[in-house]
Amino acid sequence: MDEDQLVQGLRSQDPGTVQELVVAHGDRLFRSACLLCGNEAEAQDLVQETFLQAVRSANGFEGRSSVYTWLHGILLNLTRHYHRDRKRLIYDEELAHGEPALPDETSTGPDVEMATGALAKALCRLSGPHREVIVLRFYEDMKIHEIAARLGISKGTVKSRLHYAIAEMQRRLPSNLNLFSARGTQERAMR
Amino acid sequence: MNCRRFQCEIYEFLDGSLSPRAQAAAERHLSGCAACRQALIQEQQTARSLSDKFRRATDSLQLPPGFGHRILAALVDKHRVPSEHQAVALFWRRLAWPLVAAASGLLLVGSFFFPVRAPGPGTAPSHPHSAGGEVTVQLSYVVPIYTFRREGGFVIDALTYQTNVIDERLPAQFARLR
Numbered sequence: 277m278d279e280d281q282l283v284q285g286l287r288s289q290d291p292g293t294v295q296e297l298v299v300a301h302g303d304r305l306f307r308s309a310c311l312l313c314g315n316e317a318e319a320q321d322l323v324q325e326t327f328l329q330a331v332r333s334a335n336g337f338e339g340r341s342s343v344y345t346w347l348h349g350i351l352l353n354l355t356r357h358y359h360r361d362r363k364r365l366i367y368d369e370e371l372a373h374g375e376p377a378l379p380d381e382t383s384t385g386p387d388v389e390m391a392t393g394a395l396a397k398a399l400c401r402l403s404g405p406h407r408e409v410i411v412l413r414f415y416e417d418m419k420i421h422e423i424a425a426r427l428g429i430s431k432g433t434v435k436s437r438l439h440y441a442i443a444e445m446q447r448r449l450p451s452n453l454n455l456f457s458a459r460g461t462q463e464r465a466m467r
Numbered sequence: 468m469n470c471r472r473f474q475c476e477i478y479e480f481l482d483g484s485l486s487p488r489a490q491a492a493a494e495r496h497l498s499g500c501a502a503c504r505q506a507l508i509q510e511q512q513t514a515r516s517l518s519d520k521f522r523r524a525t526d527s528l529q530l531p532p533g534f535g536h537r538i539l540a541a542l543v544d545k546h547r548v549p550s551e552h553q554a555v556a557l558f559w560r561r562l563a564w565p566l567v568a569a570a571s572g573l574l575l576v577g578s579f580f581f582p583v584r585a586p587g588p589g590t591a592p593s594h595p596h597s598a599g600g601e602v603t604v605q606l607s608y609v610v611p612i613y614t615f616r617r618e619g620g621f622v623i624d625a626l627t628y629q630t631n632v633i634d635e636r637l638p639a640q641f642a643r644l645r
Contacts, residue, residue, distance in 0.1 A: 298535040307525035327538045414517040419482040
């Protein structure tokens with residue numbers, strides 16, 4: 277089944293098409309969702325809601341991008357809501373205890389199943405906007421102008437977020453896992 | 468092109484999305500600048516390393532078996548007709564705003580015609596009806612009416628509005644409103 281047929285099937289809410297779409301793109305979306313939100317159970321919910329929204333909005337899909345790009349756009353929007361809600365929860369917790377809540381690695385950190393836990397943890401400590409650009413750039417292999425268009429921000433903002441996010445991850449990673457150890461030294465040397 | 472400019476456009480250079488002219492200028496600069504060549508190599512290594520680590524971190528992750536059925540079930544669930552209890556809850560939720568609007572409207576009309584005044588010191592309470600002369604006014608207000616009936620296994624609800632008009636005679640002190 278090609279992409280046009282998939283979209284047609286989605287518009288008619290054909291169960292077979294929904295299944296096929298899940299088989300074709302489900303795992304890839306799920307992995308991206310795991311990196312974006314850092315939690316497997318919530319990533320599953322996000323992917324489920326992505327497919328539900330895709331079915332509901334299939335009539336609006338004009339075929340200007342691939343189906344995966346379209347689905348990933350929906351996922352990204354949902355993840356932003358997820359981050360907003362999570363931020364609200366953290367804020368409430370601060371109010372309740374009268375002091376800033378420290379990030380809880382066990383409850384909000386990445387799933388322990390993730391193979392490179394340190395990297396995932398460093399990713400999870402980034403803010404939503406910084407995590408988005410890292411995942412889009414290095415997991416989804418998107419170009420700067422594509423990320424800018426997807427997020428509705430300027431290319432300059434994408435680059436500055438990337439720069440900050442990489443430096444922040446570098447700072448948080450244990451030295452034995454530091455993937456870009458020469459970078460900081462070089463930057464300091466150039467100043 | 469200088470070092471600052473090159474490093475500013477290093478991502479676009481890696482993407483191959485610079486204009487042909489800018490690309491040529493960047494390559495010319497690179498051929499004579501060891502620091503920028505080093506920065507480019509560093510950037511490529513970072514990208515490769517991160518991509519590789521992310522893939523290795525997520526390669527084993529898969530949606531659970533039957534996830535497609537879970538989505539289909541959720542789809543069906545969203546289209547399901549609400550139960551009687553849910554229908555009643557839905558009705559009250561739908562009715563809440565019209566009720567608030569109607570109550571606010573009545574309060575507004577009421578406060579206009581019957582303002583609350585605190586009696587001043589040493590003054591006798593006012594007796595509007597004792598003043599001579601009256602004006603006739605028509606007061607209209609909206610009443611939301613909710614009905615629901617059962618048809619087979621379904622509960623069908625309907626929301627209608629009825630406008631009531633009453634004639635009232637008000638004391639002469641309101642005559643200036645004419």
